[in-house]
Amino acid sequence: MKFLAKYNRLLFAFFVNIILLSPVFAQVDTKPLDKYFVQALTDWQVPGMAVAIVKDGEIIFAKGYGVLEEGKNNKVDAHSMFAIASNTKAFVSASLAHLVWEEKISWDDKVVSHLPYFELYDAYSTHETTLRDILSHRVGLGTFSGDVIWYKSEDTAEEVIKRVKFVPQKYSYRAGFGYSNLMYITSGEVIKSVTGMPWDEFVERHFFAPLEMTRSVTSVSDLADLKNVASPHKTIDGKITPIPYAIWDNSGAAGGIISSVEDLSKWMILQMNSGINGADTLFSPKVQVDMWTPHNNYKVSLASQKNMPSKHFSGYGLGWGLSDYQGKKIVNHSGGYDGMYSRVTLIPDEKLGIVVLTNSMTGITTPITMKAIDVILGSGDRDWSTEALPRAKKFADYKKERVAKRVAAREPDTKPTLSLETYTGDYYDPMYGDAKVLIEDGHLVLDFARAPQLKSDLSHWHYNSFKLEWREVHAWFAFGTAQFVLNNNNEVTGIEFDVPNDDIFFDEIHFKKKN
Structure with missing residues (x-):
């Protein structure tokens, strides 16, 4: 009986240790x-x-x-x-x-x-x-x-x-x-x-x-x-x-x-x-x-x-x-x-x-x-957060410099080559679809047909390029320009974009003028 009691105590202790050491209970x-x-x-x-x-x-x-x-x-x-x-x-x-x-x-x-x-x-x-x-x-x-x-x-x-x-x-x-x-x-x-x-x-x-x-x-x-x-x-x-x-x-x-x-x-x-x-x-x-x-x-x-x-x-x-x-x-x-x-x-x-x-x-x-x-x-x-902060700042600085470079390249005191009415009309890109350029309150407006939230006023930047003044705040991008492309006969044929960001690539859109 003493042996059995001792055996039971040992068995109990064994299972208690198993439970305590089990990952579930750790x-x-x-x-x-x-x-x-x-x-x-x-x-x-x-x-x-x-x-x-x-x-x-x-x-x-x-x-x-x-x-x-x-x-x-x-x-x-x-x-x-x-x-x-x-x-x-x-x-x-x-x-x-x-x-x-x-x-x-x-x-x-x-x-x-x-x-x-x-x-x-x-x-x-x-x-x-x-x-x-x-x-x-x-x-x-x-x-x-x-x-x-x-x-x-x-x-x-x-x-x-x-x-x-x-x-x-x-x-x-x-x-x-x-x-x-x-x-x-x-x-x-x-x-x-x-x-x-x-x-x-x-x-x-x-x-x-x-x-x-x-x-x-x-x-x-x-x-x-x-x-x-x-x-x-x-x-x-x-x-x-x-x-x-x-x-x-x-x-x-x-x-x-x-x-x-x-x-x-x-x-x-x-x-x-x-x-x-x-x-x-x-x-x-x-x-x-x-x-x-x-x-x-x-x-x-x-x-x-x-x-x-x-x-x-x-x-x-x-x-x-x-x-x-x-x-x-x-x-x-x-x-x-x-x-x-x-x-x-x-x-x-x-x-x-x-x-x-x-x-x-x-x-x-x-x-x-x-x-x-x-x-x-x-x-x-390791202090992962402290280590990562300088890298994050470096990337943030890069994004600012990316825009600053474009601002510095702006040519002051230039005018559009053509009258504003000449830039208006319907535009199309096979990948993206339709867009329209029109005049509102004396300035150009770019209207993305299927994405009205991207509607943008266009303020003159230099030559035939216009700054995109987005009517809504967008998370991934802010600064950007749209350049009207002209052919050898000084006719508007399309629009190209420069919107520096890492996620939404407007430069993949190549609008051609339809009329």
């Missing part, structure tokens, strides 16, 4: 992060931010910092809603993964088998492009190329896709990485073709509902009756300024979801569980392997190697970026919306996930994420 000290996040918010001049961390299937940290809108007192919390932009892409790839798991489609299906109107720059690429190709940014288009087609446009997703054939080829087919929002718009329409329901309805039904993501929507129009919603911001003349939400409905499959860190924690847990949600399978572990396998690799630059010496590869799977950190696989994605940046990062081996949502256009999300990883895993004590 206590993680997140206090150092709280102080760090507060300081970073101030250093980066971010109005508001929310951060959540999941570990071993549990939410171990979820908190808001700052305010929903600059100049107001409403505080950010874990339920505050932010635009997550391109983090939407993982939901779209997961939706297609669900259909692959159900054997309704294959990753290797040709896009034209679902969307007969889909066309790229040549017949071969059009015919051969598969779902894998459009999800991994390897169709040969340049990064962000063609985004000017959909940006603030009233065109539908299908109408946008029908213009893709005019977007210029940047790389050899399947031989380069060109991040393409257009291909994710296409992916959303594939979901609609296969299931008969729009991509957003499919995501709501198959992910939001079963995961109880009650603070997640797919369109700005869904925010009207909701509270605790963050406002987008842009720095204008050195001042952090709230700006209106931009409607991304036609590009929603590329970046339309608006959510909270609490909801996205549930999404990260699903990812770490390989698509299994309790007794339900939302996508299978097998198809997740496909999503987390590099389909398109790109170099780790010397600057990246210097900043992160343990990083050995970078690539893109299906809806996720892939890399490594200190010997551990990193699965992540960033998001850039008008006035809001975000980041979702997973370390599957550690069952660790981190989401950062902000209402500003700064680089704070990466240092916040990396600091959280180091603290949770005990992998270092």
Whole structure:
């Protein structure tokens, strides 16, 4: 009996130790992060931010910092809603993964088998492009190329896709990485073709509902009756300024979801569980392997190697970026919306996930994420935020210098070659569509037919170039000029643009005058 009692005590002690040492019950000290996040918010001049961390299937940290809108007192919390932009892409790839798991489609299906109107720059690429190709940014288009087609446009997703054939080829087919929002718009329409329901309805039904993501929507129009919603911001003349939400409905499959860190924690847990949600399978572990396998690799630059010496590869799977950190696989994605940046990062081996949502256009999300990883895993004590700030300032200075260079090149005391009436008329570009130049109150006005929010007054800059005086504030660009092109007979034949920015490329538009 004494032996049995002793045996039972030893057995009990054994199981207690197992429980205490189990990752599920391991206590993680997140206090150092709280102080760090507060300081970073101030250093980066971010109005508001929310951060959540999941570990071993549990939410171990979820908190808001700052305010929903600059100049107001409403505080950010874990339920505050932010635009997550391109983090939407993982939901779209997961939706297609669900259909692959159900054997309704294959990753290797040709896009034209679902969307007969889909066309790229040549017949071969059009015919051969598969779902894998459009999800991994390897169709040969340049990064962000063609985004000017959909940006603030009233065109539908299908109408946008029908213009893709005019977007210029940047790389050899399947031989380069060109991040393409257009291909994710296409992916959303594939979901609609296969299931008969729009991509957003499919995501709501198959992910939001079963995961109880009650603070997640797919369109700005869904925010009207909701509270605790963050406002987008842009720095204008050195001042952090709230700006209106931009409607991304036609590009929603590329970046339309608006959510909270609490909801996205549930999404990260699903990812770490390989698509299994309790007794339900939302996508299978097998198809997740496909999503987390590099389909398109790109170099780790010397600057990246210097900043992160343990990083050995970078690539893109299906809806996720892939890399490594200190010997551990990193699965992540960033998001850039008008006035809001975000980041979702997973370390599957550690069952660790981190989401950062902000209402500003700064680089704070990466240092916040990396600091959280180091603290949770005990992998270092770098001050990622302090290190990143000078790089951010250098890039901001570059953008200012880019505009200053153009201002310095202006020739003063010049006049237009022709009368204002001569510049008026209808213009057309095959990729973009129609525009009209007219006279209002004695000055020229440029009216983009399908994007009235881009309407701009034209003030004379020099010679036949006019400054674009946008009637609305735009997050990605401000300064810009439009040059009227003349032929040898002094007749206006078209318009060329110079709008320096890194996202919406007006120089891809080459308007020709129709009359």
